[in-house]
Structures are given as C-alpha cells and as structure tokens.
Amino acid sequence: MARTTSDIAVKPAIEASGVGKRFGPTRALHNISFSVEEGEIFGFIGPDGAGKSTLFRIITTLIAPDEGKIDVLGNDTVKDFRELRKVIGYMPGRFSLYQDLTVEENLSFYATVFGATIRENYELIRDIYSHIEPFKKRLAGKLSGGMKQKLALSCALIHKPRLLVLDEPTTGVDAVSRAEFWEMLKKLKQHGITIIASTPYMDEAMQCHRVALIQEGKILSVDTPEKIRAGFSRKLFSIRAPEKFRLITALKTFPETLSAYPFGDSVHVTFLNDTPVDSLADRLKKEGVNGAEIVETTPGIEDRFLELMEKPGEG
Amino acid sequence: MQNVVISVNNLVKRFGNFIANDHLTFEVYQGEIFGFLGANGAGKTTALRILSGLSSPTSGEVVVAGFNAAREPEQIKRNIGYMSQKFSLYEDLTIRENIMLYGGIYGLKKDQIRKRTSELLRKLRFEGYADRLIGDLPLGVRQKLAFSVALLHEPKIVFLDEPTGGVDPVTRRQFWELIYEASAGGVTLFVTTHYMDEAEYCDRVCIMNEGKIVALDTPARLKETYHAHSVEEVFVKIARPTATHNPLHQMAGSSLTSLPGDSHLKRV
Structure with missing residues (x-):
C-alpha cells in the first residue's frame, strides 16, 4: 500500500466531492458529495436508474468521473487505482461468479487473483461460507439465489479487503435470505471493514448506520435513518377503507390534501395545516367512501423519501 | 356471494419424484388483488404456469375465468393478461408499435386497436412520446405501459409477476393506483412476488412453502x-x-x- 495505516485512519474511508458523470445525453451523476467513516455500514437507497451502480463503479476504480473526485482510503480512484484494487472487495449487482466453476473453485479463483489463500482469511468468511460449504462441489450456476449471494460475498471478502462495495446485494433474493444477509454484514463490522451497499428497498435503510437517498443522479439527503425519518415535516395520517380506489380518488379531490399515496393496505395522507381531521370520515362518506378508518401515524423513511421527491430543492 | 374467477381444487404437479405443487386448494374472487408469495423454489412459478394455461396439472381441478386448465388452456390464455417487470414489451419497438403488436396478438380488430391505442396514450398521458423506442424510456413509464397493454383485450384476470420491484417510490404508487383502478372496475389481479412490501398492497395473500400453502388471509x-x-x-x-x-x-x-x-x- 502507498500509505501507512495511521495516515489513513484520520481520514474518512470515502470522500466524494462534486462528482459528475455523463453517458451521452444522460446525466447519470450530478454534483455528488458525501463521506463515509471507517467501519461504517453506509447505504445508498434509491430506485433503478438513480445512479447507484455508476457511483459504485467510480468508487471501485472501474470508471473515472467526468467532474469531481473520490478519495477511497486516502487514495484517488483515478490516479491510485492499482493500490485501491487490492483493498476493495466488490460485489457487482449482476452476477460476479463463474457459473461453470464449483463453489470451491470460485472461491479459490478469487483468492488466487488477489494473491491470498482461503486458509489465511477463512476466519473472515467462516460465518457466511459455512452455509454453502456443504455444497462446495456444486457448480455455482446450480445454486439457489440466496446461496449464490453468500458465495459472491465470500468471494468479495476472501482477500480481506478494507472496503466492501455491495451493489444491490439483496435484489431478487427472498425475504429470509435478505434478513440473514444483513446480519452477516453487521458481523463483519467487528473486523473493521467499511461497507457501502446500495438497495432499492427502503426498509433496508434501517440496517445501515447512515444512508444517502439518491434519485436521478442526485443525493437528496444523507443522515442516520432515524434522522432522515425525523425530517418529515408534516402530520401524517393513515387512512384505510374497503374501496381503495374510491378512497384515494376522493382524497385527491379535497383542496386541503397535500399528498396522498397508497401505502400497503392504507393511504398515507398529509393535509394543509389546521385541517379538521374529525370531520374527514363524514366528508369521505359524502364522496361515497364508507367505513374509513383514520389514524395519525409515524412517518417512515419511505414517507420522507416521497416528501423529498416532491420538492427536490429541500433537504 | 362473491364471484369466483379462479378455483383451484387439490392441484398437484409432479416432476418425476419432485412434488412442485402439493394439493393446493384456494379461490380468487372477481376484482380481488390476490398476492401469491413464496421463497425461490416454493412452487409459485409452477402454479402460475398452470393457472395461465402454459402447463397442465398432474391431478386436481383448476378453473380460470370459467375454463378448465387441463382441457381448455387455449381459452384461458385468451382470457387473461400477463405482465412481468422483467419482460413484457419489445425494447426496439416504439410505444405505439408495442400497443399495436399486442392488440394484434390478442386478436383485436384494426379499428379497435386504433381506438384503444389512442385511448391508452391519452389516459397515461404518453401522447408526447408515443413514437419513442421502449428501450429509451424510464422503467416507470415502461411498467405503466406494460400493465395497460396487458389490459388491452379486456381480460377478466391479469397475472402480475413482481410488478414494482426496483421502481422509485412515487412511480410505484402511481402504478398501484392503476391496479386499484382496474380492481375497482372488476378485473382480478393475481400478483406473484417475493417482494414482501408488494404483498402489503394486496387484498389477500397466499404464502407458499415447499409446494404447500402455509397461510392465506x-x-x-x-x-x-x-x-x-x-x-x-x-x-x-x-x-x-x-x-x-x-x-x-x-x-x-x-x-x-x-x-x-x-x-x-x-x-x-
């Protein structure tokens, strides 16, 4: 490595300033700045096409930004890419495994490429790899989604990286495997590995120390999930009625309704200040919506995301 | 009371020794948004293929839109719509061409196709980019179009395969509003997914595990x-x-x- 550990410890693990990237007419990233502390689990939450993968490719030195720069572990992603590649573990969104190699062959391939051995770093992957070790002679292409994900994570870790970059690691994986996966990441914290992960699932934000909400190449907000949630600025009501379409259509016709979004079995609604909520059920009834239940509810991170998307200038 | 549009009675599907669907029994009602959940390998896809007339049951009785899945699979195909997030539209055709192609496949008459195409473009407010290639459009636009195209031939039942995974929160809600609207109009929506937050939007959900139904409510x-x-x-x-x-x-x-x-x- 070019620098000593003590040098790096005083700096954030990742420092991005003013990063921009275009692909032809498409502006994939626009003036992105953030920093990630060492040992943090940092999440990028945003839909498909938000720019998450592009950002991760810059962080992992695979592409260069058009504007701005990113320092990773004290190294510039463009100038110092050779150094950085040794200390980054990257699990790309599309599959990184060789389908026609076995589980064990994939792992030893990745170890060899980085000049490591499975034995010397086994402790790091033991909790994860032990789930798939019984199938080590199986071809990677024959594994279930959850097992592939565990193998890909083992492969990304086998050279004992200092930064782990996970691009949508839980997309397409069932709920049980998804929950397991986050538990594994939390355990990696004790090894001092910094982790950045992207996901389209809002609920996974709660698993991170801090998250960046990203949309159309811009960061809307960076904070702890709790603080992002707390940034919601209005009273939020959860309204439920048997006829959902009629309910949401009626709510949208009320002049004092600021927003009305379907949210599971209910509709999350905000109103202009001082709206008398008591009379709401009666007014809904006049619009033909029977049996409406109205409760005030605590906003979640997705509510805040929706609010930020309404007025992207804020936050 | 409620109108049953899908009726499944003791459905069994075997592949050799493997039982992919193990005595499934359930009903789906008209206008219902029915979620069909399960982990990878739970048997969702097998059941979906049978319900949509692509595969026949080993035993048991399956009736979809009034047609028997073992004897009248072609009738079923003609009376259902299907939309998947992964593939539904041709990327190298325009919006207009995709609508016309599907209209043709579903056997609509030329003037019907023309009429429904312009209705659809107006409803979705897509007139402005009717002649753009699907491949150049954002995911949310494609998804709304794919759903509307699946309704083009006015099917009684539409099968939706993980319809809103990966979409931004606003677009996803616009999409669910389209689903609610279809449901309010009497169309039955059968949603297979392993995104649990999609399940929260359904009227009832059925959870499968190892080929069996373990919960339905x-x-x-x-x-x-x-x-x-x-x-x-x-x-x-x-x-x-x-x-x-x-x-x-x-x-x-x-x-x-x-x-x-x-x-x-x-x-x-």
Missing part, C-alpha cells in the same frame, strides 16, 4: 395471527420452518421487525 389478519408488524415478518416466521433451527435466522427475523410506517399507530 388478508395482510391485516396475517399480521394479527402471527403477531407481526409486516407481511415480511410473517413470511420470515412461517415461510421456511427450517429457519428455526438456525439461530441466525431468528436474529434476522427480529432485526427486520422495526420497520417504521405502519407500526406505532396512534388513534386520533
């Missing part, structure tokens, strides 16, 4: 029965009974219970 009642805050938590508790043998799974289950939003409701 409204999301609210499932959460009550299993003392859970979300369908995700219900799923983690019951969809893989083997999970209880591994302490990791239990931890994992509890860690996802602290979802904000629908929990901590206060009465006003």
Whole structure:
C-alpha cells in the first residue's frame, strides 16, 4: 500500500466531492458529495436508474468521473487505482461468479487473483461460507439465489479487503435470505471493514448506520435513518377503507390534501395545516367512501423519501 | 356471494419424484388483488404456469375465468393478461408499435386497436412520446405501459409477476393506483412476488412453502395471527420452518421487525 495505516485512519474511508458523470445525453451523476467513516455500514437507497451502480463503479476504480473526485482510503480512484484494487472487495449487482466453476473453485479463483489463500482469511468468511460449504462441489450456476449471494460475498471478502462495495446485494433474493444477509454484514463490522451497499428497498435503510437517498443522479439527503425519518415535516395520517380506489380518488379531490399515496393496505395522507381531521370520515362518506378508518401515524423513511421527491430543492 | 374467477381444487404437479405443487386448494374472487408469495423454489412459478394455461396439472381441478386448465388452456390464455417487470414489451419497438403488436396478438380488430391505442396514450398521458423506442424510456413509464397493454383485450384476470420491484417510490404508487383502478372496475389481479412490501398492497395473500400453502388471509389478519408488524415478518416466521433451527435466522427475523410506517399507530 502507498500509505501507512495511521495516515489513513484520520481520514474518512470515502470522500466524494462534486462528482459528475455523463453517458451521452444522460446525466447519470450530478454534483455528488458525501463521506463515509471507517467501519461504517453506509447505504445508498434509491430506485433503478438513480445512479447507484455508476457511483459504485467510480468508487471501485472501474470508471473515472467526468467532474469531481473520490478519495477511497486516502487514495484517488483515478490516479491510485492499482493500490485501491487490492483493498476493495466488490460485489457487482449482476452476477460476479463463474457459473461453470464449483463453489470451491470460485472461491479459490478469487483468492488466487488477489494473491491470498482461503486458509489465511477463512476466519473472515467462516460465518457466511459455512452455509454453502456443504455444497462446495456444486457448480455455482446450480445454486439457489440466496446461496449464490453468500458465495459472491465470500468471494468479495476472501482477500480481506478494507472496503466492501455491495451493489444491490439483496435484489431478487427472498425475504429470509435478505434478513440473514444483513446480519452477516453487521458481523463483519467487528473486523473493521467499511461497507457501502446500495438497495432499492427502503426498509433496508434501517440496517445501515447512515444512508444517502439518491434519485436521478442526485443525493437528496444523507443522515442516520432515524434522522432522515425525523425530517418529515408534516402530520401524517393513515387512512384505510374497503374501496381503495374510491378512497384515494376522493382524497385527491379535497383542496386541503397535500399528498396522498397508497401505502400497503392504507393511504398515507398529509393535509394543509389546521385541517379538521374529525370531520374527514363524514366528508369521505359524502364522496361515497364508507367505513374509513383514520389514524395519525409515524412517518417512515419511505414517507420522507416521497416528501423529498416532491420538492427536490429541500433537504 | 362473491364471484369466483379462479378455483383451484387439490392441484398437484409432479416432476418425476419432485412434488412442485402439493394439493393446493384456494379461490380468487372477481376484482380481488390476490398476492401469491413464496421463497425461490416454493412452487409459485409452477402454479402460475398452470393457472395461465402454459402447463397442465398432474391431478386436481383448476378453473380460470370459467375454463378448465387441463382441457381448455387455449381459452384461458385468451382470457387473461400477463405482465412481468422483467419482460413484457419489445425494447426496439416504439410505444405505439408495442400497443399495436399486442392488440394484434390478442386478436383485436384494426379499428379497435386504433381506438384503444389512442385511448391508452391519452389516459397515461404518453401522447408526447408515443413514437419513442421502449428501450429509451424510464422503467416507470415502461411498467405503466406494460400493465395497460396487458389490459388491452379486456381480460377478466391479469397475472402480475413482481410488478414494482426496483421502481422509485412515487412511480410505484402511481402504478398501484392503476391496479386499484382496474380492481375497482372488476378485473382480478393475481400478483406473484417475493417482494414482501408488494404483498402489503394486496387484498389477500397466499404464502407458499415447499409446494404447500402455509397461510392465506388478508395482510391485516396475517399480521394479527402471527403477531407481526409486516407481511415480511410473517413470511420470515412461517415461510421456511427450517429457519428455526438456525439461530441466525431468528436474529434476522427480529432485526427486520422495526420497520417504521405502519407500526406505532396512534388513534386520533
């Protein structure tokens, strides 16, 4: 490595300033700045096409930004890419495994490429790899989604990286495997590995120390999930009625309704200040919506995301 | 009382020694948004293929839109719509061309196709980019179009395969409004997914595990029965009974219970 550990410890693990990237007419990233502390689990939450993968490719030195720069572990992603590649573990969104190699062959391939051995770093992957070790002679292409994900994570870790970059690691994986996966990441914290992960699932934000909400190449907000949630600025009501379409259509016709979004079995609604909520059920009834239940509810991170998307200038 | 549009009675599907669907029995009603959930390999896709006339049951009786899946699969295909997030539209055709192509495939007459194409473009406010290639459009636009195209021939039932995974929160809600609208108009929506938050939008959900139905109820009642805050938590508790043998799974289950939003409701 070019620098000593003590040098790096005083700096954030990742420092991005003013990063921009275009692909032809498409502006994939626009003036992105953030920093990630060492040992943090940092999440990028945003839909498909938000720019998450592009950002991760810059962080992992695979592409260069058009504007701005990113320092990773004290190294510039463009100038110092050779150094950085040794200390980054990257699990790309599309599959990184060789389908026609076995589980064990994939792992030893990745170890060899980085000049490591499975034995010397086994402790790091033991909790994860032990789930798939019984199938080590199986071809990677024959594994279930959850097992592939565990193998890909083992492969990304086998050279004992200092930064782990996970691009949508839980997309397409069932709920049980998804929950397991986050538990594994939390355990990696004790090894001092910094982790950045992207996901389209809002609920996974709660698993991170801090998250960046990203949309159309811009960061809307960076904070702890709790603080992002707390940034919601209005009273939020959860309204439920048997006829959902009629309910949401009626709510949208009320002049004092600021927003009305379907949210599971209910509709999350905000109103202009001082709206008398008591009379709401009666007014809904006049619009033909029977049996409406109205409760005030605590906003979640997705509510805040929706609010930020309404007025992207804020936050 | 309610009009049954899908009736499944003791459906069994075997592949050699493997039982992919093990005596499934359930009904789906007209206008219902029915969620069909299960982990990878639980048997969802096999059942979906049978319900949509692509595969026949080994035994048991399946009736979809009034047609028997074993004897009248072609009739079923003509009377259902299908939309998948992964593939539904041709990327190298324009919006207009995709609508016309599907209209033709579903056997609509030329003037019908022309009329419904312009209706659809107006309804979705897509007139401005009717002649742009699908491949150049954002995912949310494609998704709304794919759903509308699946309704083009006015089917009674539409099968939706993971319709809103990966879409931004605003677009996803516009999409669910389209689904609610179709449902209010009497169309039955059969949603297969392993995104548990999609399940929260369904009227009833059916959870499959290892070829069997392990739960079928409204999301609210499932959460009550299993003392859970979300369908995700219900799923983690019951969809893989083997999970209880591994302490990791239990931890994992509890860690996802602290979802904000629908929990901590206060009465006003």
